Amino acid sequence: MPEARFWRENQARYNMIGHKCGKCQKVYFPPRDMCPKCRRASMGKMEKIQLTGKGSVVSHTTVHEGLPEFQMQIPYTMAIIELEEGARITGQIVDCNGECVKIGSEVETVFRKLGEEGKSGIIHYGYKFKLIE
Amino acid sequence: MMDKVGIVSYGGYVPHYRIEAGAIGAVWGIDGTARGKSLGIIRKSVPSPDEDVITISVEAARKAMRCCNTDPEDIGAVYVGSESHPYAVKPSATIVAEAIGAAPRMTAADLEFACKAGTAGIQICMGLVASDMIKYGMAIGADTSQGAPGDALEYSASAGGAAFLIGKKNLMAEINTTLSFTTDTPDFWRREGQLYPRHGGRFTGTPAYFKHINSCAQMLFEKMGTKPEDYAHAIFHQPNGKFPLRVGKAMGFSDGQLEHGLLTPVIGNTYSGAVPLALTNVLDHSEPGDRIFVISYGSGAGSDGFDITVTNRIKKLRKKGWKPLSEMVNDYQLLDYATYAKFRGKIRMGGIA
Ligand SMILES: [Zn+2]
Numbered sequence: 001m002p003e004a005r006f007w008r009e010n011q012a013r014y015n016m017i018g019h020k021c022g023k024c025q026k027v028y029f030p031p032r033d034m035c036p037k038c039r040r041a042s043m044g045k046m047e048k049i050q051l052t053g054k055g056s057v058v059s060h061t062t063v064h065e066g067l068p069e070f071q072m073q074i075p076y077t078m079a080i081i082e083l084e085e086g087a088r089i090t091g092q093i094v095d096c097n098g099e100c101v102k103i104g105s106e107v108e109t110v111f112r113k114l115g116e117e118g119k120s121g122i123i124h125y126g127y128k129f130k131l132i133e
Numbered sequence: 134m135m136d137k138v139g140i141v142s143y144g145g146y147v148p149h150y151r152i153e154a155g156a157i158g159a160v161w162g163i164d165g166t167a168r169g170k171s172l173g174i175i176r177k178s179v180p181s182p183d184e185d186v187i188t189i190s191v192e193a194a195r196k197a198m199r200c201c202n203t204d205p206e207d208i209g210a211v212y213v214g215s216e217s218h219p220y221a222v223k224p225s226a227t228i229v230a231e232a233i234g235a236a237p238r239m240t241a242a243d244l245e246f247a248c249k250a251g252t253a254g255i256q257i258c259m260g261l262v263a264s265d266m267i268k269y270g271m272a273i274g275a276d277t278s279q280g281a282p283g284d285a286l287e288y289s290a291s292a293g294g295a296a297f298l299i300g301k302k303n304l305m306a307e308i309n310t311t312l313s314f315t316t317d318t319p320d321f322w323r324r325e326g327q328l329y330p331r332h333g334g335r336f337t338g339t340p341a342y343f344k345h346i347n348s349c350a351q352m353l354f355e356k357m358g359t360k361p362e363d364y365a366h367a368i369f370h371q372p373n374g375k376f377p378l379r380v381g382k383a384m385g386f387s388d389g390q391l392e393h394g395l396l397t398p399v400i401g402n403t404y405s406g407a408v409p410l411a412l413t414n415v416l417d418h419s420e421p422g423d424r425i426f427v428i429s430y431g432s433g434a435g436s437d438g439f440d441i442t443v444t445n446r447i448k449k450l451r452k453k454g455w456k457p458l459s460e461m462v463n464d465y466q467l468l469d470y471a472t473y474a475k476f477r478g479k480i481r482m483g484g485i486a
Contacts, residue, residue, distance in 0.1 A: 014232040072182040072475060094181060095149040095466070111191040111232055113183040123219055125187060125228060133464070 013126040016051040016109055018087060027051070027085040053109035053127065055083040060093065060101045069115055077101050081129060092128045106132040138259045139304035139441070141203060141269065142450060144196025145295040145413035145458040146189050147400050150179040151465045152473045154288050160470045161283050169288055173374020177291035177401025179468055180277045182476050184292070185219045189275045189406070191232040193296035197271070198233055199454035203298060205234035209267025211241045212257055214250025214274045214405045215294075216323070216330075218243050229273065239267075247321060248370055248402075249431030250274060251295070251409040256311050256437060258299035269300040276404035281329035282479055289373055291401025295409035305447045306416065306425075309440040310356060314349040321432035346370065346380050346428050349436035353426070357440050361385040365423035366415045368394035370430035372402045386426075393418040394427075399462060405431075410458065412441075417457040421445040 011017060012031050019028045021035035022045030028035070029051060035042035060079035063070075070076065077093040079101060093101050094110060107129040114124040153176045158165015169175060180189070190213050198205060211230040218225045226241035244250040244257075251274015258270030275294025280286025320341035323330035346369055354360065361367070367386045369377040374397045381391045394411040396403075403410055408429040415425055420443065427439040474480050 010231060014228075015234055072478070094183065111188050111195070112181075113185060113188060123185075123187075125191075125232070128183070133460075 014111070016053045016127060018049050018051050018085065019046040020049040020085075021045065022047055027083075027087045029083065029085075029087040029089055049085065051087070052084050054132070055081040055107055057093075057101060057103055057105040057107060058082050058088065059103065079107075079129065081107055094128050094130050096131060100131060108132050136263075136301045137304065137307045138263050138299065138301055139307040139444075140416075141298040141300040141303050141305065142197040142201035143295065143297045143305075143413050143416055144193045144199070145293070145410045145461070146192040146196065146275075147293040147403075147410070147458070147461040148178050148180045148184055148189070149461075149464070149466055150181065150468050150473075150476065151176040151400075152179055152468050152470065156468075156470050156473075157287055165288070172285075172288055173378070173398050174288055174401060175398050176465075176467070177289060178293055178403070178465075179473055179476055180292040182478075185277055186213065186215045186217050186275045186294070187219055187225045187228050189277070189292065189294040190215075190225060190229045190273045190296065193275065193294045194229060194233045194271055194273060196456070197296045197298050200450045201298060201303065201453070203269055203300070203303075206238070207268045208233070208235040208271050208298070209239050210258060210261055210270040211235055211239065212244050212254035212270070212272050214244040214246070214252075214254045214272070215276050216245060216247055216250065216404060217277045217279075218245075221325070229271075233271070235271065246435065247431035247433050248276075248372070248404045248407055249429040249435060249437055251405045252427075252429040252437040252439070253431075255297055255299060255308075255439070256313070258297075259308060259311060262299055262301055269298055272297050272299055274405040274407075274409040276406050278402070278404045279329055279477060282474075284329070286330070286332070289397070289402040291403050292406075293400060293403035293410050294406040295413045297409065297412075303446060304444055305450050306419075306441050306443045309442055310353070311437060311439045312349070312352055312356060313435055313437045314345055314352060315435035316345070318345075318432070318434035320434055341432065341434050342370070342372070342376055342430055343380060345434050345436040346430050347384075349428050349438045350384055350426075353428070353438040353440060359440070361390070361426070363424060364390060364426040365419065366394055367391055367426040368408055368411045368415055369428050370436075371395060371397040371407050371411065374398040396462065414458045414462075416443065416447070417459065419443040419447060421447060
């Protein structure tokens with residue numbers, strides 16, 4: 001059931017909580033139970049870390065033909081963001097029509113609807129990004 | 134003597150997009166700019182398709198949390214007042230509480246009282262804080278209201294919200310008192326399952342808005358033994374840009390006292406968000422010692438009144454992650470009617486469940 005999967009990840013997705021490897025200090029978001037670099041040596045040493053939600057754009061693209069559920073938002077901009085803590089994540093850039101986003105643009109997280117399971121299903125919430133003026 | 138209860142921190146949120154009255158009128162073959170002028174509305178805010186009362190509430194509450202040192206786990210209650218909660222059943226407040234890190238050792242509920250559900254939340258939090266049932270409470274008023282296409286409400290119904298962290302310690306503003314005036318008045322309603330609200334014509338002006346606001350204001354003046362000149366700012370509910378000025382001036386408030394508490398001309402009527410947002414803008418423009426007179430109004434009908442005094446602590450708040458609401462009010466992107474209709478779901482899409 002997608003509701004249950006989303007629900008389990010809510011806390012991390014709502015509040016930008018990642019994991020930091022206690023051995024090599026690398027930060028992961030979404031959280032991981034094991035550091036892929038240190039593998040076994042990281043077991044039990046992954047610590048929760050509150051991320052600032054700030055970062056910069058590594059690459060971006062404007063989507064003109066998206067999934068039907070995102071039709072209302074076309075055109076929209078997706079970007080790979082490198083967070084201050086080092087982890088890289090993909091997210092939508094909101095409140096801009098694509099032209100304002102550049103590689104290196106500073107961004108911060110905002111709380112938005114990520115999607116909904118039809119008109120009667122659950123609504124999913126989480127982070128997106130907006131440019132910092 | 135009982136400790137004073139008041140505002141520890143606050144935050145407001147207005148979506149990025151706007152539509153001008155002229156662009157709305159053009160679609161219906163009338164002079165929208167003139168229509169807007171008669172309502173005292175130049176433009177109104179429009180939420181993105183991925184924004185709703187929950188996202189607006191979270192942004193406002195996070196803004197409040199950023200400029201104070203309160204541990205979110207010390208928040209014992211979260212109330213979200215709105216008439217456009219995304220779910221008919223499933224509270225907005227639980228999602229907001231989770232998103233600001235207040236859950237799970239706390240209580241939460243959604244409130245409804247037309248446009249005064251936000252101020253009702255402030256009163257409930259005050260009671261819980263004063264009785265030491267909770268340390269801090271987060272009261273939020275937010276809406277993403279819709280007017281039927283072509284209806285007068287289409288020029289005003291907009292989106293936005295504000296959050297107030299209520300407590301006893303580290304107050305940036307003391308709430309000297311609060312009181313309410315409530316009657317059963319059928320001026321405005323929306324039945325379950327109906328998309329757009331209806332208004333009861335002759336009930337909307339004099340017997341509703343003006344009667345409740347005036348009665349509540351008189352009660353507040355009497356209780357506090359004050360007159361208009363004792364206040365630096367006055368805020369009244371603002372379904373349009375005209376009513377709050379008319380009601381305020383008739384009481385004896387000046388343009389200067391009403392200036393910062395009036396946002397509807399440039400963002401529209403944010404319903405449950407209206408008085409809360411106006412209060413955030415007034416606090417942004419306040420100095421220590423400033424006294425603020427606040428009267429909200431919700432159809433159905435009732436008014437909540439507040440007498441507030443700003444403390445020295447407002448300076449501390451401004452040094453810590455504080456951003457004035459004017460940044461959001463003045464930085465916007467205009468939409469044409471077609472994009473506005475798409476954003477607000479006024480266009481029926483094929484192939485989507
Ligand atoms: Zn590692």
